[in-house]
Structures are given as structure tokens and as C-alpha cells.
Amino acid sequence: MIEVRDLTMRYGEVAALTGVSLSVAAGEMLVVLGPSGAGKSTLLRCINRLIEPTSGEVLVAGEPVPRDRAGLRKVRSQVGMIFQDHNLVPSLSVLKNVLTGRLSHMPTWLSVLQFFRGEDVRIALECLRRVDLDERAWSRANRLSGGQQQRVGIARALAQQPRAILADEPVASLDPKSARLVLNDLRRAARELSIAVLCNLHQVPYAIEFADRIVGISAGKVVFEGAPAQLDRQALARIYPGLETEDESDSPAQPAPDLRHVPVELSA
Ligand SMILES: Nc1ncnc2c1ncn2[C@@H]1O[C@H](COP(=O)(O)OP(=O)(O)OP(=O)(O)O)[C@@H](O)[C@H]1O
Ligand SMILES: [Mg+2]
Numbered sequence: 001m002i003e004v005r006d007l008t009m010r011y012g013e014v015a016a017l018t019g020v021s022l023s024v025a026a027g028e029m030l031v032v033l034g035p036s037g038a039g040k041s042t043l044l045r046c047i048n049r050l051i052e053p054t055s056g057e058v059l060v061a062g063e064p065v066p067r068d069r070a071g072l073r074k075v076r077s078q079v080g081m082i083f084q085d086h087n088l089v090p091s092l093s094v095l096k097n098v099l100t101g102r103l104s105h106m107p108t109w110l111s112v113l114q115f116f117r118g119e120d121v122r123i124a125l126e127c128l129r130r131v132d133l134d135e136r137a138w139s140r141a142n143r144l145s146g147g148q149q150q151r152v153g154i155a156r157a158l159a160q161q162p163r164a165i166l167a168d169e170p171v172a173s174l175d176p177k178s179a180r181l182v183l184n185d186l187r188r189a190a191r192e193l194s195i196a197v198l199c200n201l202h203q204v205p206y207a208i209e210f211a212d213r214i215v216g217i218s219a220g221k222v223v224f225e226g227a228p229a230q231l232d233r234q235a236l237a238r239i240y241p242g243l244e245t246e247d248e249s250d251s252p253a254q255p256a257p258d259l260r261h262v263p264v265e266l267s268a
Contacts, residue, residue, distance in 0.1 A: 001023075001024055001025055001026045001028075001060070001061060001163055001164050001195075001196035002023060002024040002047060002058070002059070002060055002079075002164050002196050002198060003022075003023040003057075003058070003059040003062075004020060004021055004022050004023070004043070004046075004047065004056070004057075004058055004059075005021050005056055005057040005058075005059070006019050006020070006021055006055070006056045006057070007019070007020040007021070007043070007046055007053050007055075007056035007057070007058070008020075008053065008054045008055045008056055009039070009042050009046055009051065009053050009054050009220075010054045015220050016039045016042040016220050017039045017042055017043060017046070017053075017220045017221075018220045018221050019056075019221065020039070020043060020056070020217070020220070020221070020222055021222070022215050022222065022225070024164065024196040024197070024198050025196060026163070026194040026195065026196050027190055027191055027194045027195070027196070028190060028196055028197070028212045028213065029186065029187045029190045029191075029197045029199065029210060029211055029212045029213075030196075030197065030198050030199070030211065030212065030213050030214070030215060031199050031200075031201050031206075031207040031210065031211035031213075031214050031215075032198065032199070032200045032201070032214075032215050032216075032217060033201060033202075033204065033207050033214060033215070033216050033217070033224075033239055034200075034216060034217035034218055034239060035218065035239070035240050035241075036202075037219075038217045038218055038219060038220065039217055039219075039220040040168070040169075040200040040217060041168050041200065042220075043200075043217070044081075044166045044168050044198070044200065046058060047060075047075075047079065047166060047198070048075055048076065048079050048081060048166060049065060049071070049072055049075055049076075052067070060074075060075055060078055060079060060163065060164065061078065061163050073104075076104065077104040077160065077162075078162055078163045078164065079162055079163070079164045079165070079166060080101070080156075080157030080158070080160045080162035080164070080165040080166070081157065081165070081166050081167075081168075082150075082153050082154060082157050082165060082166070082167040082168070082170045082186075083153070083168055083170070084168060084169045084170065084172045084173060085173070086146075086149045086150045086152070086153035087153065088141040088142075088149055088152055088153065088156075089141060090140070090141050090142035091140060091141075091142070092140070092141055093137065093138055093139065093140060093141070094128065094133065094136050094137050094138070094139050094140075094141055094144065094152050095121070095124055095125070095128070095137040095138065097141050097152055097156055098124040098127055098128055098137075098152060098155045098156045098159050099116050099120060099121065099124045099159065100156060101124070101127070101155075101156040101157060101158070101159030101160040102116065102120040102123065102124065102159050102160070104160060120159075123159055123161070124137075124155070124159050125137060127155040127156075127158040127159045128152070128155045130154075130155065130158060130185070130188070130189060130192075131151040131152070131154050131155050131185045132151075132185075133148060133151055133152060133155065136148070145178065146173060146174055146178065147174050147175070147177075147178025147179070147181060147182060148178075150170060150171070150174065150178070150182050151181065151182060151185055153170075154170075154182065154185050154186060154189065158189055158193070158195075162195060163195065163196065164195060164196040164197070164198070165186070165189070165190075165195055165196070165197045165198070166198050166199075167186060167197065167198070167199040167200065168200050169200050169201065169202060170182055170183075170186070170199065171183060171201070171203070171206065172202065179203075179206065180206070180209075183199075183206055183209075183210040184210070186199060186210075187210050187212075199211075204231070204236070207228065207231070208228040208231060209228075211228050212227075213225070213226065213227060213228075214226060214227070214228055214231055216231075216235060216238065216239035217239070218238060218239050218240070218241060223235075223238040223239055224238055224239055
């Protein structure tokens with residue numbers, strides 16, 4: 001569904017990404033791990049064309065995204081975004097926030113009038129049901145907890161009926177219970193709606209619990225790619241150089257459950 005080929009992104013002298021290739025299949029939840037500054041956000045911005053990569057290719061649904069306005073419109077309608085701080089309009093109802101996910105499907109004159117069709121409302125309510133918040137549809141967004149607001153952000157992305165969702169550290173500011181609800185909603189949406197989900201995370205235990213597959217990035221390069229069970233100590237040391245391992249003489253790879261002792265917050 002999403003394919004990134006040999007992507008390089010330089011900000012002047014800084015090589016944020018170098019030769020990154022990866023793909024995310026429909027229905028798959030891919031988690032990208034990497035230390036602060038590794039290039040995770042840059043990768044998402046290149047995929048949805050918030051920034052133009054220095055070189056390399058991004059394909060969405062098998063097609064390269066053209067660099068013109070039509071290409072941009074297409075990628076924005078097919079790829080939903082979820083941000084760390086959910087970006088809801090606090091004074092609007094939960095339902096109206098989710099309905100903004102329908103804007104790209106509406107004729108311009110309707111969106112200008114902020115007039116939503118019954119069909120759009122039905123889709124928005126269905127998306128709220130998927131994150132178990134349909135009963136809060138008429139609450140003001142800022143009356144909800146941070147975790148609930150993030151799940152409204154997921155519903156808004158789903159209302160767009162995207163082929164893919166990019167999530168940049170969607171649980172960074174949430175307590176563990178809310179974080180797990182958010183990640184569970186994302187994974188379920190991926191599976192039930194065949195959406196390709198690419199999710200940047202800082203928390204290794206969440207990646208192991210929720211990812212179908214993990215890609216590790218360090219200093220702009222892919223240094224690991226595999227199933228959660230393959231994320232052993234050596235792999236973690238490649239992704240997080242300088243991370244102390246408990247027992248260096250322990251040469252055989254440790255199975256995944258041992259990695260749950262890795263600190264939840266690895267960012268600086
Ligand atoms: N607009 C920019 N101009 C110049 N350099 C940038 C810009 N955005 C990012 N960088 C640099 O590119 C590199 C990758 O940054 P990026 O934000 O993608 O990392 P990240 O993995 O998302 O980090 P974090 O986990 O802290 O969010 C860093 O060295 C960063 O300083
Ligand atoms: Mg980032």
C-alpha cells in the first residue's frame with residue numbers, strides 16, 4: 001500500500017534520511033522505532049509530501065505520487081495523519097471534529113458552508129463507534145480526556161476513508177492505559193478496514209505488543225526490519241547505540257519477552 005524506495009532527505013548539511021526503503025501492506029501495522037533525531041518524523045513528512053525528499057520515491061497504492069497539486073491532493077485524501085497532540089478544534093463538538101475528516105470527499109460549496117450531508121454524519125458516527133466514543137459525539141472536544149481526544153483523532157482519520165494512516169508518536173503524552181487503548185484502536189482499524197498503518201513510537205514495549213512488523217531507524221538509516229519476536233538485544237543496540245545491555249557476555253539472542261524490561265522512555 002505504501003512503498004518507500006531509496007529515500008534520502010537532506011536539510012542542508014544534515015542527512016536526516018539516507019537510502020531508506022520500506023513498505024507497509026494493507027491491513028498491516030508497521031511500527032518505526034528510533035532514537036530522537038533518527039529521522040522518524042522526516043520519513044512521515046516525506047510520505048505525505050509535507051516536505052519534498054531530496055531523492056527517492058514514494059508509492060501510494062502502487063503509484064508514484066506526482067509532484068504537482070493533483071498529486072498532493074491525491075496523497076492527502078488517501079493518507080490520514082494522526083499527530084502527537086491530536087490537533088482537534090477544542091470548541092467544536094466531537095462529531096464536527098470527526099466530520100472535518102470528510103471535507104476532502106465533499107463538494108467545495110458544501111464544505112464552505114460547513115454543511116454536512118446525512119451520509120457524512122453516518123460515516124462520522126460509525127468511525128466514532130469504532131473507537132467506542134459514539135456516545136460522546138455531542139460533547140465539546142475539550143471536555144474529553146487526552147486519550148479520548150487522541151481516539152477522536154483516529155476517528156477523524158478513519159472518516160477520511162484512507163488507504164493508509166501515518167501516526168507520529170500518537171501516545172507520547174498519554175498514560176499507559178490510554179496509550180494501549182489508542183494503539184489497540186489503531187491496530188484494529190488496520191485489520192478490519194485493511195488500512196496500512198505506519199506508526200512512529202518511542203516505547204519499545206508498545207512496539208513489541210502492537211506491531212505486526214518493526215522497522216528500526218538510527219541516524220537516518222534502516223538498521224533493523226523484522227517481526228517483534230526478532231527484536232533482540234543486538235537489534236536494540238543497533239537501533240539505540242549506547243543503550244547499555246544488562247549482560248554483554250550473554251551472546252545468544254534473547255527472546256522478545258525479556259525486552260519488556262527496556263525502559264519505556266528511551267528518548268533524551
Ligand atoms: N526543518 C528542519 N531543518 C533542519 N533540520 C531538520 C529539520 N527537521 C528535522 N531536522 C533534522 O533532521 C534529523 C531528523 O529529525 P526528525 O525530526 O525526523 O527525527 P525524529 O526521529 O522524528 O526525532 P524525535 O524522536 O525527537 O521526534 C534531526 O537531525 C533533525 O535535527
Ligand atoms: Mg519526531
